[in-house]
Amino acid sequence: MPTKPDRTPVLIVGAGPVGLALAGDLGWRGIGCTLIEKTDGAIEQPRMDMVGVRTMEFCRRWGIADWARDAPYPGDYPQDCIYVTALNGYELGREPFPGRVQEKCPPQSPQKRERVPQDMFDPILQRFVRTFPHGGLAYNTELIAFGEHADGVTATVRDTLTGESREIAADYLVGTDGGSSLVRERSGITMSGNPALTYTTNVMFRCADFSALHDKRRGYRFIFIGPEGTWLTIVAINGGDRWRMSIVGSADKVHHGDADIRAALTRAMGREFDYEILSVMRWVRRELVADSFGTDRVFIAGDAAHLMSPTGGFGMNTGIQDAVDLGWKLAARVRGWGGRELLRSYEVERRPVAVRNVNEASSNLGRMLSTRSRKPPPEIFEPGPAGDAARKDYGEWFTQTMRHEWFTLGIHLAYGYDSSPIIWPDGTPALPLETATYTQTARPGARAPHAWLPDGRSTLDLFGRGFVLLRLGGDAPSGELIRAAAVAADVPLDVIDLDVPEVTALYHNRLVLVRPDGHVAWRADTEPADAHALIEVVRGARAWASLDRREGDMLPAAQTRA
Numbered sequence: 212m213p214t215k216p217d218r219t220p221v222l223i224v225g226a227g228p229v230g231l232a233l234a235g236d237l238g239w240r241g242i243g244c245t246l247i248e249k250t251d252g253a254i255e256q257p258r259m260d261m262v263g264v265r266t267m268e269f270c271r272r273w274g275i276a277d278w279a280r281d282a283p284y285p286g287d288y289p290q291d292c293i294y295v296t297a298l299n300g301y302e303l304g305r306e307p308f309p310g311r312v313q314e315k316c317p318p319q320s321p322q323k324r325e326r327v328p329q330d331m332f333d334p335i336l337q338r339f340v341r342t343f344p345h346g347g348l349a350y351n352t353e354l355i356a357f358g359e360h361a362d363g364v365t366a367t368v369r370d371t372l373t374g375e376s377r378e379i380a381a382d383y384l385v386g387t388d389g390g391s392s393l394v395r396e397r398s399g400i401t402m403s404g405n406p407a408l409t410y411t412t413n414v415m416f417r418c419a420d421f422s423a424l425h426d427k428r429r430g431y432r433f434i435f436i437g438p439e440g441t442w443l444t445i446v447a448i449n450g451g452d453r454w455r456m457s458i459v460g461s462a463d464k465v466h467h468g469d470a471d472i473r474a475a476l477t478r479a480m481g482r483e484f485d486y487e488i489l490s491v492m493r494w495v496r497r498e499l500v501a502d503s504f505g506t507d508r509v510f511i512a513g514d515a516a517h518l519m520s521p522t523g524g525f526g527m528n529t530g531i532q533d534a535v536d537l538g539w540k541l542a543a544r545v546r547g548w549g550g551r552e553l554l555r556s557y558e559v560e561r562r563p564v565a566v567r568n569v570n571e572a573s574s575n576l577g578r579m580l581s582t583r584s585r586k587p588p589p590e591i592f593e594p595g596p597a598g599d600a601a602r603k604d605y606g607e608w609f610t611q612t613m614r615h616e617w618f619t620l621g622i623h624l625a626y627g628y629d630s631s632p633i634i635w636p637d638g639t640p641a642l643p644l645e646t647a648t649y650t651q652t653a654r655p656g657a658r659a660p661h662a663w664l665p666d667g668r669s670t671l672d673l674f675g676r677g678f679v680l681l682r683l684g685g686d687a688p689s690g691e692l693i694r695a696a697a698v699a700a701d702v703p704l705d706v707i708d709l710d711v712p713e714v715t716a717l718y719h720n721r722l723v724l725v726r727p728d729g730h731v732a733w734r735a736d737t738e739p740a741d742a743h744a745l746i747e748v749v750r751g752a753r754a755w756a757s758l759d760r761r762e763g764d765m766l767p768a769a770q771t772r773a
């Protein structure tokens with residue numbers, strides 16, 4: 212007898228950091244979901260270790276920023292990036308960074324990036340997901356097949372321990388199932404870009420006294436430059452006894468065997484030393500973005516939607532932004548107040564960000580490997596004054612080149628959704644995209660800016676659950692028309708009065724409408740001419756472009772300030 216399928220509003224496939232973040236965000240919004248993962252969740256090779264500033268802002272919203280801050284990566288471990296010929300060879304340059312407890316928040320954020328490798332961060336997200344009784348997290352459960360129909364999705368999943376199959380019926384399915392996503396493949400979604408930048412071999416090894424075996428002091432990342440240019444990196448995975456060596460490779464297919472790995476370790480140290488190899492991962496560095504991010508009921512996010520070089524540490528952080536963009540939209544659809552444009556806007560908003568970040572990651576790789584075309588002069592490997600002078604020249608050039616990768620606040624914060632059908636533009640020109648830093652703006656589509664409030668909270672602490680209408684300054688219009696239109700459409704909206712000159716200056720207008728994901732949806736100094744139309748657009752019932760707009764709906768640029 213066929214059994215009745217289990218039912219869930221949202222089925223999420225793949226409990227990597229992106230699937231966990233989406234399940235956590237939905238749980239936080241009170242939406243039930245089921246998250247399945249084909250493995251037992253153990254992480255043999257932590258890949259990501261840099262939790263970016265925007266991801267930390269999401270953690271703050273979810274109430275788990277302290278969990279990430281208190282992760283066991285030692286707070287005083289220096290985060291220097293050091294360029295060497297070998298650990299017992301010459302130092303060519305160094306970008307010093309303090310340990311994470313000494314690093315300050317940038318002025319643009321109440322948070323800072325954190326060093327939390329995946330085998331520490333995934334358990335934090337798992338713990339977050341498990342705090343919600345309406346979320347189910349099923350390990351050893353693999354998606355085998357699914358079918359999409361007008362009202363939802365029916366998925367077949369298999370218990371990988373018993374081999375038993377069962378069906379799950381869901382309103383929506385999200386594939387956060389990584390680079391070789393079954394959800395993407397079965398949805399017929401192709402990817403564009405470069406499928407093989409390098410064939411790279413990662414080796415996790417244990418060596419408790421690693422830092423005592425050389426004179427380059429403790430550091431987070433060592434980049435090794437030989438006569439052929441950059442060939443290897445070593446990263447301090449836990450700020451203690453575990454390290455990850457990456458033999459960078461090239462676009463030529465190669466298989467590094469045990470002898471190659473041991474030879475690389477000896478060459479990197481500059482002599483033999485004792486270590487224990489824990490695991491080896493051979494992987495292909497890709498530069499790919501999915502041509503579509505989903506259909507009406509099935510979506511992809513994270514590595515399933517974009518694959519980028521780890522140079523920059525953008526992969527997971529970009530994926531978690533996808534999850535946050537999708538989370539409130541799915542919640543709105545499940546609750547009934549979200550219109551059809553909401554989920555359509557997911558691809559419009561997120562795909563350009565993925566393209567930008569994928570390209571930036573590849574440019575970072577190009578910079579790291581620029582030593583292969585601008586080869587080091589032979590003297591840098593020789594002792595003596597001529598060698599010293601050559602090392603200084605070459606090292607300064609490389610140190611300067613690599614700064615682009617280490618300072619990327621603009622990648623984490625400057626992304627915006629100003630072309631989205633659910634954003635109401637105000638006619639102000641876009642600011643130039645920045646990489647190294649970020650000039651905060653409350654232009655529609657942008658992340659609503661951070662400023663500290665007199666009570667010690669950040670403006671960011673005001674956003675997240677529903678829409679927020681900020682009334683800024685003592686003479687702000689009442690916002691009553693917007694509030695009434697939101698109530699009529701069942702859209703959750705809080706009106707918050709702030710009379711803090713710094714916030715008023717930063718947000719530039721007296722009424723600012725902020726979405727549940729913390730992006731500005733609309734702003735003006737007066738009530739909108741048609742508050743009903745505004746709410747219809749921001750809740751995704753109508754696309755902004757479809758409106759028959761009248762003079763005055765969008766303030767001319769001269770009347771607004773950027």
Ligand SMILES: Cc1cc2nc3c(=O)[nH]c(=O)nc-3n(C[C@H](O)[C@H](O)[C@H](O)COP(=O)(O)OP(=O)(O)OC[C@H]3O[C@@H](n4cnc5c(N)ncnc54)[C@H](O)[C@@H]3O)c2cc1C
Pocket residue numbers: 224225226227228229230247248249250258259260261262352353354355387388389390392393413512513514515521523524525526527528529530
């Ligand atoms: C060396 C390296 C360093 C990196 N460093 C950083 C960094 O510092 N910062 C950063 O942001 N990013 C970094 N990245 C990238 C980052 O690791 C990935 O972008 C991130 O892990 C993607 O998360 P995800 O959840 O989308 O996919 P994944 O982590 O790949 O998770 C997908 C999950 O889906 C499961 N799955 C697959 N198919 C099925 C199925 N049919 N049924 C059920 N489950 C399934 C898989 O078992 C897996 O657990 C790095 C990557 C590498 C290689």
